[in-house]
Amino acid sequence: RGARNSPYKARFKKGPRDSSSNAFIRQEKSFRQWKIYRPTILPNRFRILAVKDNISTTSFETTCASNFLRDYEPPFDADVIKTLYKRGGAAVGSKTNMDEFGMGSHSVNSHYGAVTNSPPFEAYSAGGSSGGSAQAVASGSFQAALGTDTGGSVRLPAAYSGVTGLKPSYGRISRHGVIPYAHSLDTVGLFCKDPEEMTAFLIASQDLRTRDPTTPTEPATKRMTDAIRREEARLGRWPVTDTKPLRIGVPAEYNIAELSPAVRHTWQRTLDTLRSHGHTIVPVSLPSTKHALSAYYIIAAAEASSNLAKFDGVRYGSREDASDNPTGVLYASTRGAGFGDEVRRRILLGTYSLSASAMDNFFVQAQRVRRLVQRDFDRVFAMPNPLHPENQFDLADMPETTEMDSKLGPAEVDVLVVPTAPTLPPLLKDVKSQGSLAGYTNDVFTVPASLAGLPAISVPVPIAKEAREEGNVGFVGMQVIGQYFDDFHVINVGTMVA
């Protein structure tokens, strides 16, 4: 196969699973001796990447941490791998452990066993589903890693593992070659230690000519970039200087009773610091946020049930021997043996919400909520959404001013700053005993940006001494969310927050 001649093919296929956090599935043994001479924008130490195991690579099997794909060797490299090679000179050093097909928030639903947080916090969740990639960076084995974020799978592990994780705008990085979970939400995400390095990483990862139909074309990209420039000039707030303060939005709906004290304290401290640097903090309201989580779990499961239909042991996947099965049902025995519990649960949930009797009440309703969530964001951002300029907030369109509106004002904010997760990482033993629902609720602060396709970054902020939780990690993930395609401003504010 042509792919066999890939210039960035690793020389060793199966390596040891040598990380104490169980982050690596297959590792290139000799990558430390690699010399890459291509001059590029990526710093040298970013040139060997850890890559989540749902991103196709010809140099290693790509299994999605599923028994179903345990032997799957993709015949091509994902677009993002090719782009990073072409523009960043980067090669794949390791495939990382994850929740099976990206379904989970703690990287425990894996055929290879759970990922754990870095010592001395092994008892705690590393976050999921890209927990392996987050730990690859947190442990110092890699300076940069790729993950995927459908509903928070880059931001949540970044927050729990103490690294920086970026979910770019939907479509910004090509998904061609990324094994889909929920295609209207899936994005390729990036991990590195410091937000300062994220800009170069994002530039090296995006390409205008891709095989992903949702990646903006060259004219669309130009149009959106021009629109951002025009807004920059109109608002006069970028680049940020002491004399040009930003307006930073704080949505009331994120200030929930379930916030752990350490998270609340750190959020407050972050806002205080931003204010002391001259930025204005603006309370805003995103009323549909409270329905976002339910809508996400309907839409993601529905799309997953359709995307995973191709894994039947005939077209894709390892076939179970159905010959001794009395009913002889090849599909059923193959799918039954191949998928883990959580994946099966999602498929059942998805096929149910798409069935004729439930469709209107679940799937269609969830799509409506998704639109409302998107509109909420567009209403608060000063920058119009380049895809939906008609959503821009206009006072004249408002029928009457309610008490809430007058209190919260016609918000015109540049970015939102909120926690990435309501709590610090939970104990792995609690995760296992609590079941899936507790895991779903962890995504409450990450799914709104996913439903709206917006860029969001999670950066680690140290917890002040007096707010530390005994035994738990010493940082909280703070999230910056921005308008569609405004990724570089989001990264910019991330560097101020960290």
Ligand code: GLN
């Ligand atoms: N925890 C979420 C889920 O299980 C998000 C997963 C993801 O972003 N891949 O669906």
